[in-house]
Amino acid sequence: DIQLTQSPSSLSASVGDRVTITCRSSHVINNYIAWFQQKPGKAPKSLIYAVSSLQSGVPSRFSGSGSVTDFTLTISSLQPEDFATYYCQHYDRYPITFGQGTRLEMK
């Protein structure tokens, strides 16, 4: 199975900061990486698919990049509503797996 390791596991930042979350895969992935945002008690929300394609309605301050085994989610200027937990996920092959999550907290 493909293991996805996110770093950091938690992160404190302020409104307006630029934030980067990394997702490292145990195997080479053919760019089938997605990112999700989840707020406490709520369902996940799809942000990005295919490494860098934004889902409809997702603000442009979110971006994704990477290749092979290393991928990143960047938020260019944090907004108050962005404080949440973020997950990466691969869909290159079965089983589909998720990273362990990165909790983004307000400093």
Add this chain to the structure above:
Amino acid sequence: EVQLVESGGVLVQPGGSLRLSCVASAFTFSTHWMSWVRQAPGKGLEWVANIKQDGSERHYVDSVKGRFTISRDNAENSLYLQMNSLRGEDTAVYYCATMVEDRTGHLSFDYWGQGTLVTVSS
């Protein structure tokens, strides 16, 4: 607006059975792969199963193979998860989600329901 509404989550004893449902609206259900994803309390997300548009193809995570069955009724815009031989480690919020298939056949998650809580405990 796409809506996915899950139901059926309850407290059940170890070894018991349960059937979850997910009713979809505001999109063409029969043209989408569908999936179940779960989240144990305080833990991360775990993909459970998915099913092709016509039900002809299904995939499961190893930990539920032989115990869980995913199915769908396109006439009723409904997705199901039959859960048998339940264990404590199956305790989780179960989400249904739509999937989008790209030109290479790879599937990405799109819309998610609000989830239903399954608790397995004596």
